[in-house]
Amino acid sequence: MTAGYLLQLLANGLVIGAFYALLAMGLSLIFGVLEIVNFAHGEFYMLGAVGGLLLINRLHFDYWTTIASVTVMGACVGWLFHRVLLRGLAGRSFERSLLLTLGLGMVLQNGALYVFTATPQIVRTEFGVSSVLLGDVRFSVVRLLALAWAAVGFIGLYALLYRTRIGQAMRAVAENREAALIVGIRPERVARLAVVVGIALCGLSGAALAPVYVVTPTMGLIFAFKSFAIVVIGGFGSIGGAAITAIALGVIEALVGGTVSLVLADAVAFMAMIVVLLLRPLGLFGTGVRV
Amino acid sequence: MRVVLSCLATILLAGAATAAEPIKIGASEPMTGTAAVFGEQAKWGADLALSEINGAGGVLGRKLEVVVEDNQCNPAEAAKVATKLLDQDKVVTLLGALCSSATLATMPLIARAQIPFVVSISTAASIAQQSGVGGNTWTFKTNPADDTMAQAMVDYLKKEGVKSLAYMAEDTDYGRGGVPGFADAAAKAGMKSLAPEFFPQGTPDFSVLLSKIEAEKPDRIVGFFLRGDNDNIMRQVEAMQLKIPFTGRIDLHSVSLAVSPGFLEKGGMDHTSAINPYQPDWDDPKNLAFVEKFKKATGHAPLQMGFYEYEAVYILVDAIKRAGTTEPKALQAALKATKYPSMLGATIEFDDHNLAHNNALIQAIEGGKIKFVGMSKT
Amino acid sequence: MRRVALAVGLVALYALPLAGPSEYWMTIAATACAFAVLSQGLNLVYGYGGLMSLAQVTFWGLGGYTSALLAKDLGWNPWATLPVAGAVAALAGVGVGYASLRLSRHSFAIVSLVAALLVQLVARDWQGLTRGPLGIPGLPALRIGAVVFDSATRFYWPMLTFALVALAVMWRVMRSRIGLMLLAIRQNEPLAGSHGIDALAHRLLAIGLSAVLSGIAGGMFVFLLTIVDPSILDFYYTESMLIMVIIGGPGSFWGVTLAAVAFTVVPELLRLTSELRMVLYGVVLVGAMIGLPAGIGGLIARRREKQWRARLA
Numbered sequence: 001m002t003a004g005y006l007l008q009l010l011a012n013g014l015v016i017g018a019f020y021a022l023l024a025m026g027l028s029l030i031f032g033v034l035e036i037v038n039f040a041h042g043e044f045y046m047l048g049a050v051g052g053l054l055l056i057n058r059l060h061f062d063y064w065t066t067i068a069s070v071t072v073m074g075a076c077v078g079w080l081f082h083r084v085l086l087r088g089l090a091g092r093s094f095e096r097s098l099l100l101t102l103g104l105g106m107v108l109q110n111g112a113l114y115v116f117t118a119t120p121q122i123v124r125t126e127f128g129v130s131s132v133l134l135g136d137v138r139f140s141v142v143r144l145l146a147l148a149w150a151a152v153g154f155i156g157l158y159a160l161l162y163r164t165r166i167g168q169a170m171r172a173v174a175e176n177r178e179a180a181l182i183v184g185i186r187p188e189r190v191a192r193l194a195v196v197v198g199i200a201l202c203g204l205s206g207a208a209l210a211p212v213y214v215v216t217p218t219m220g221l222i223f224a225f226k227s228f229a230i231v232v233i234g235g236f237g238s239i240g241g242a243a244i245t246a247i248a249l250g251v252i253e254a255l256v257g258g259t260v261s262l263v264l265a266d267a268v269a270f271m272a273m274i275v276v277l278l279l280r281p282l283g284l285f286g287t288g289v290r291v
Numbered sequence: 292m293r294v295v296l297s298c299l300a301t302i303l304l305a306g307a308a309t310a311a312e313p314i315k316i317g318a319s320e321p322m323t324g325t326a327a328v329f330g331e332q333a334k335w336g337a338d339l340a341l342s343e344i345n346g347a348g349g350v351l352g353r354k355l356e357v358v359v360e361d362n363q364c365n366p367a368e369a370a371k372v373a374t375k376l377l378d379q380d381k382v383v384t385l386l387g388a389l390c391s392s393a394t395l396a397t398m399p400l401i402a403r404a405q406i407p408f409v410v411s412i413s414t415a416a417s418i419a420q421q422s423g424v425g426g427n428t429w430t431f432k433t434n435p436a437d438d439t440m441a442q443a444m445v446d447y448l449k450k451e452g453v454k455s456l457a458y459m460a461e462d463t464d465y466g467r468g469g470v471p472g473f474a475d476a477a478a479k480a481g482m483k484s485l486a487p488e489f490f491p492q493g494t495p496d497f498s499v500l501l502s503k504i505e506a507e508k509p510d511r512i513v514g515f516f517l518r519g520d521n522d523n524i525m526r527q528v529e530a531m532q533l534k535i536p537f538t539g540r541i542d543l544h545s546v547s548l549a550v551s552p553g554f555l556e557k558g559g560m561d562h563t564s565a566i567n568p569y570q571p572d573w574d575d576p577k578n579l580a581f582v583e584k585f586k587k588a589t590g591h592a593p594l595q596m597g598f599y600e601y602e603a604v605y606i607l608v609d610a611i612k613r614a615g616t617t618e619p620k621a622l623q624a625a626l627k628a629t630k631y632p633s634m635l636g637a638t639i640e641f642d643d644h645n646l647a648h649n650n651a652l653i654q655a656i657e658g659g660k661i662k663f664v665g666m667s668k669t
Numbered sequence: 670m671r672r673v674a675l676a677v678g679l680v681a682l683y684a685l686p687l688a689g690p691s692e693y694w695m696t697i698a699a700t701a702c703a704f705a706v707l708s709q710g711l712n713l714v715y716g717y718g719g720l721m722s723l724a725q726v727t728f729w730g731l732g733g734y735t736s737a738l739l740a741k742d743l744g745w746n747p748w749a750t751l752p753v754a755g756a757v758a759a760l761a762g763v764g765v766g767y768a769s770l771r772l773s774r775h776s777f778a779i780v781s782l783v784a785a786l787l788v789q790l791v792a793r794d795w796q797g798l799t800r801g802p803l804g805i806p807g808l809p810a811l812r813i814g815a816v817v818f819d820s821a822t823r824f825y826w827p828m829l830t831f832a833l834v835a836l837a838v839m840w841r842v843m844r845s846r847i848g849l850m851l852l853a854i855r856q857n858e859p860l861a862g863s864h865g866i867d868a869l870a871h872r873l874l875a876i877g878l879s880a881v882l883s884g885i886a887g888g889m890f891v892f893l894l895t896i897v898d899p900s901i902l903d904f905y906y907t908e909s910m911l912i913m914v915i916i917g918g919p920g921s922f923w924g925v926t927l928a929a930v931a932f933t934v935v936p937e938l939l940r941l942t943s944e945l946r947m948v949l950y951g952v953v954l955v956g957a958m959i960g961l962p963a964g965i966g967g968l969i970a971r972r973r974e975k976q977w978r979a980r981l982a
Contacts, residue, residue, distance in 0.1 A: 005506045012498040019496075085955070094721075095915040096958050102908060103954025110323055110947035118328035119591055120522045128551055129529045140530035143498075212530075213495045214523045214549075218325050222493055225786065225904075232779040257499040262490050263462070263794045265499075270787040274769075277780050281772045322943045361943045365900040366804075370893070371696050374821060375940065378691035392898040395806040399895050403820060404692070417806055462793060464802045489794070 004136035009258040010251065011137045017250020018150035021243040022205040023223050024230040025157055026198035028242040031231055032174030033194035034086065036097035040105035041227060042220025043112075044199050048074055048206020049215045050112060053123050056211075063125045067149065067207050074203020075196045082195040087188070105220075112217040120214040127211075146208040153201055154243055160197065161239065170194055229273050233283055241285030313356040314349075314617055316607065317376030318600075319369055319387035319397060322361035325493045328519050329389055329596045333412060334359050335589045336601035337386065340608075342588070350608050351615070357604070362388050366396035373397045377404045383617040384409060384607055386600065391415035391464040402427050407623050409433065411603040412596050415464050423644035431626050431645045433606060434568050434599055435669035438472035440540070440651050443667035444566040445476040447653055448538060451564075453510045457535075458487035459500065459524075460515035469515045469540055477513075485509055492520060497527045505533055513539035514565075518594060525549035529559065536562035543654050543661050544571050544592060556659040564655040564664070569598040569635065572661040573652055577634050598634075606631050606639055636666055682829060686822045696821040699893060701933040702832035703729075706886045707906075708913035708929045709839050709922070710879030716919030717848055718875040719855030721774060723907050724765065724781035725883060727788045728758035730902035732884030733891040734792065737805045740892075747811050751888045758884025759877045761788075766876040770869050782907075789902035804898025811892045824893045831889060835882040840922055842878065851875055852920070916957050918966015927965055 027041050038044075051070040055061040061069065085100055127141040139147075161167040169190050172180040181187060213219065230249060234241035249269055257265035276284060318337055320330035337357045345354050358380045362369040369388050376382045377400065385401055385408045388394045394413040398421065401408040410418060410432045422430040448456075456477055460466030466489055474484045485507055488500055501524075504512055514537045516524065521542045528537075529550045537546075543565050547555055554560070571582045571592040581601075585593040593601070606629060611617055614625035629647075631639040637650040653664040686695055711725045732754035739750040769780045792799045799805070810819035811827060818824045842848055853861040854868045862868055891897040909932065917928030935953060939946045961968065 002506075005502065008502050009499060012496075012502065016496050016498070085959075095919065096962055099912060099915050099954055100958040102911070103951040103958065106951030106954065107948050108951075110945070110951065113323060113327060114944050114948065117591070118331050118519075120328065120519050122522060122526065122549060124551065129526075129554065131530060131532065138531055143530070209495075212526075214519070214526060216328070216493075216519060218327070218493060219495065221325075222491075222495060225782070229779050229783055232775050254499045258503045261486075262488060262494075262500055263790070266491070267787065267790055267794075270783050270790065273783045274780055274787075277772060277776050278768055281776050283776065323947050359943045360940060361946060363905070365903065365905070366894050366896050366898060367700070367890075367901070370821075371693070371700070371937065374691070374693040374696045375937070378693040392802075392804045392806070392896055392900065395804070395896045396894050399819070400692075415803060417803075421807070462802060464804075467796065467801045468803055491793075 005258070006255075007135070008137050009254045011134075011139070012258075013251035013254025014247060015139070015143060015147050015250070016254060017247030018147050019205065019209060020223070020226055020230060020250055021246035022150045022153050022201060022208075024227045024234070024242040024246045025154065025239050026201035027227050028231045028234065028239050029157070029170070029194050029201075030198040032239070033170050034097075034191050035177070036086070036094065037101070037228065038198070039098060039101040039224075040108060041101075041198075041202060042222075042224030043105045043108035044074070044077070044202035044220075045206045045209075045223060046112060046215075046217060046220040047077070047108060048203035049123075049210040049219060050116065050206070051203065052207035052210035053121050053215045055207075056123050056125060057121070063127065063145075063211075067204065070207035071200050071204045074206075075200035077203070078196040078199030079192065081199060082192045086191070086195060109217050109220070116217065118217060120216045122214055123210040125211045140212070142211040146205075146212055149204055149208040153204055157197065157201070157239060166190065166193055233273055233276050235283030235285035238283070238285040241283060245284060311353070313354040314351075314611070315356050315358055315380055315382045316604070317373075317380060317382035317385045317387075318357050318359045319362045319372045319376065319385060319393065320359060320389050321364040321393070322359065324363050325519070326364040326390060329412070329517065329594075330361070332591075332594050332596035333387075333389060333600040335585070335591075336593065336597035336599070337604050339585055339588050339597075340601045340604035343584075344604070344608055350611050351617075355604075355608070357386075358382060362390070362393050364390040364393060366392050369393035369396045370400060373400045377401070377406055382406065383611075383619070383622065386411065386603055386607075389413060389596070391418065391468070394418055395421075398422075398427050398430050402429050405429065405619050405623075407431065407619065407626055409603050409607055409626070411599040415468055419644045419646040422646070423642070426644075428645070429623060431641055431647075433603055433639060433647045433649065434595075435649055435651055436646065437469045437540075438476070439648075439669040440566045440568075440667070441469070441473040441476045443651065443653065443669075444539065444564075445473070445480050445482070447564065447566075447664065448477075448482070448511065449480050451562075453482060453538075455483040455485070455509045455511075456538075457485045457504045457507060457509035457512045458515070458539075459504065459512055460487060460489050461492045461517070461520055462489040463492055465517070465540075466515040470513075473513055473515075473539065490520070494520065495523065497524050498531065501527060501531055501533055505531075505535065509535060511536055511538045513537075514541040515539060516541060518542055518545050521545045522549040525560075529554050536560070536564070538564045540567065541565045542567070542570075542594060543656065544594070547572070547656070547661055555656075558659055560656045561658065562655070564653065566651050566653045566667065567595055568649065568651050569593075569595045570652050570654055570661075571598075572654065573663055575634075581634065602633060602639075637668065679833070682833075683826070686825055692821050695825050697933060697937055699821055699825050699828045699890075701930045702825070702828045703886045703890050704909065704913065704933050705926055705929040706832050706835045707883050708910045708917070708925050709836055710883045711910045711914050712917070712919060712922070712925045713839055713843065713851075713875045713879045714872075715914060716921070716925070717843060717851040717855060718872045719774070719851075719858075720770075720872060720876075721778040722781045722876070723778055723911075724762075724785045724788075725879070725910050726902055726904075726906040727785045728762055728880040728883035729887035729890075729906065730788065730792065731758045731761055732887030733897045733901050734799060734805075735884070736888030737808055737891050737897040738798070740809055741805055741807065747809055747892050751885050754888030755881040755884040758880040758887070762876045762880030763873055766873050767869075770872055785902065785904075785907065789899055792899040792902055799899070802899060804896050806896040808892055808895045808897070810895070811889065818892075821893065828889060828893075831885065835886070836926065839878070839882070842875075843922055847871060847874060855920075912954060916961065916964045918964030918969070921964070921966025921969060924964055924966030924969055 234245035360372040610625040614621040735754040736750040739745040917925030
């Protein structure tokens, strides 16, 4: 149990946490602005990875073009998603959106299974498996790049929410929907942008992580549950809270998994989540009053 | 006169109709969820066997048909699927169910329906324990038991001078069932075994687990994982430049595909070894021909499930031919008396517990290539 | 008139196996009975109590494991394990419920989801107790004297009987003062509280009752399957229950009952193609949400409204 080993674990945890954060932030945004749980969020991430797979393996795009293209495609898919399925759902009918996105998730996952088969696919970028040694800690280049994209995603989202008027409108709707309507904020416009950004983030994380892991139709499942928990624990409506919770979760998993066992890491993470929620019912950084 | 002729005509037509009726075999496999990659392989294997057999004229003058249903690797679904195949489709035999608990849930159902059940992929020891004499006489298992394969692997590792082992296994009946047997064999051979690490199937990130094992510096890492996790793990192994070779029950073919070609050639995966019921990289001419056919039909190489389900169909057809009928009791007796020459070199014969003892392949990666080390009797 | 219809319905349900359906349809029928109980339990907690609980599957799973362990390890008579199964599930439900009832709607949902994941993790990894992923096979069948309920056709009768009793109990509670209180709490908790209604006690009662009945259902079901493994706690069952309650219409007893039967049967009817089955199922869900926004319960409610309007006009 050397210091170098613990440092490696911490570094791994931060990286994993950043990946959780990328997904959780998008989910939190959609959750906060539309008050719906997107049960298909993991599947959009998977679609992003599939997009990366197709562009790099079949069309031989380079890494940077792929990331940009898949993020933009994610935004378009988000726009379509809102236009076709979510219009008019925001703010009411929590259950309807739950089943709608659940059904959509099923269609996407099993559709991908049908089209691409369950056999895992490997995405090879021009970076191959080259890695970088920072002190005692080794990182593969694609993993570092994915970390960088998570940071870019967070900064971009922060800039959107705190430096633009429409971002301010989104925060307003997330904090108090009725009051935002009273001051004349158009909910549909705000909702549409929230979904576009949220799904674009899914696309980004899918494309960024496709070369790090392998691409399968069920790759979204494990991330999905953790993302829901992170969003609520981080605090309803708090994107920053979601990001911090995500990183904390990644670090806990890595430290416990690396020192005791992976199974216990999951158990500890779950119990920590329950304890946090019991002690702070509105989440760690919860804003506003929710009954 | 007209009455007689029309009666004759009806009888002849009916006879022709039943003669043309296909022989239906049922297959209960996980076609969705995290085990889908294996169910898919099993279906591909069965389909390939089917097209070959039907192309050669079918069985007893009738075409063969396989009805595949999704059991989602879940006993409750497996029960529904089995009853559907038995009642609605009236299959003459059932294949499957791949996941051990699904197989165990199906066994009482086929026994009550008195229809034979050919298991070719499930690994739980209790399946064979509960079959055959004094138990379920309708279930037949064609794939070898885990503990005999473990012993053969440990013997090989002993010759390689391996002294300490770490374990990395998927948290399913495959991993949980296989690791204790391997650890026992290792202990008897005087090797030190570290506490095993189990991970949920479909875990995306192995950096923590691999770092942990790296820190403990074992001679080898015994892996109990299959395609899917296999590919993901090997990718991350290469990325972190883990120098400890893997062994045990991993899929060498997928290992060779998952790492980058340059890495493999330069010997990055050398000293990796594994024992498996089947691997596509075995350079026997019959196998090479089989792999070619499989690749042409599906675009992927056959894995253990693909080959074993393929051969299971052939074993079944052999039994039907010997019985001369698809009547269940005759089929059961014919299956029991099976002496089928497997492509792996051994003869498929069912022992007291309806378990066959086929050969298993031991392979290793040396000089960047998968080399065939030997066959092991199980 | 209603009584006659009910009686005829009961007779028809009991006579179903005699009409000749196969083991397959009887397995589905037995499953439908189990899900009717489970989803009605969720309806009680969510449709009446207003709590989105994603831990309903835990009660069913805990019941199943309790029964399996008592029957296999301690050799108990399967019937005797059922009350214990229900009790264990109820204890778990009330315990978690008591600790988490102060949470917001969303937080409660997440706590219940995480609790469900935790229980599945324990089932998979506490090898010593639950045998892990290998599960506990070789369970005995339910029997009364010489009659063994091992086939689905025979098992259907005790399962149907239990389902009818459980549904009747829940129906009674929903129509009683307790049910009205729960609805009041669901619609406006602070207001209900100001009238002296104890939200905590009522909700705990709802959770406890649904837990007991779900636990017993789970205990019975594993004796049909003869094996219990961690997949009994899969999220797939939670999904199914949510689908049944939401499409049935939260708060609607008959809507949820109908939806439970319908959505046990629908995935089976979709077995036209093993590859596209789940895709079609997803399409059906999306379609149902677009076409039937208030669920079956909503349809029933609207029809009733129309009838009242007609009568008042």
